[in-house]
Amino acid sequence: MTTALAPTLTAADRCDRCGAQAFIRARLTGGSELHFCAHHGRAHLEALRGIAEEIVDETERLHAQEQAAVTEV
Numbered sequence: 001m002t003t004a005l006a007p008t009l010t011a012a013d014r015c016d017r018c019g020a021q022a023f024i025r026a027r028l029t030g031g032s033e034l035h036f037c038a039h040h041g042r043a044h045l046e047a048l049r050g051i052a053e054e055i056v057d058e059t060e061r062l063h064a065q066e067q068a069a070v071t072e073v
Contacts, residue, residue: 009058015040023059026052038062 013022015037024041026034026048034052036044038059048055 008056009035023057023061025056027054027056029053 009022009025011021013025013035014020015022016035017040018037020037020039022035023038024036024045026036028034028051034048041048041057041059045055
């Protein structure tokens with residue numbers, strides 16, 4: 001699994017399962033991609049590891065957003 005230093009997924013990237021903001025991208029053989037929110041990414045991670053050439057997991061950004069929200073309060 002690959003974790004990018006700079007975000008590669010934006011708020012426009014949506015989970016293919018539920019439409020929420022995507023934080024996980026799986027690049028499959030042949031060039032197609034699947035996007036998942038943190039919830040569905042965790043649910044499908046084991047299966048994705050078996051078929052994906054690359055997995056980008058940016059779920060750590062959620063923790064950074066939580067910390068920023070707590071600091072603002």
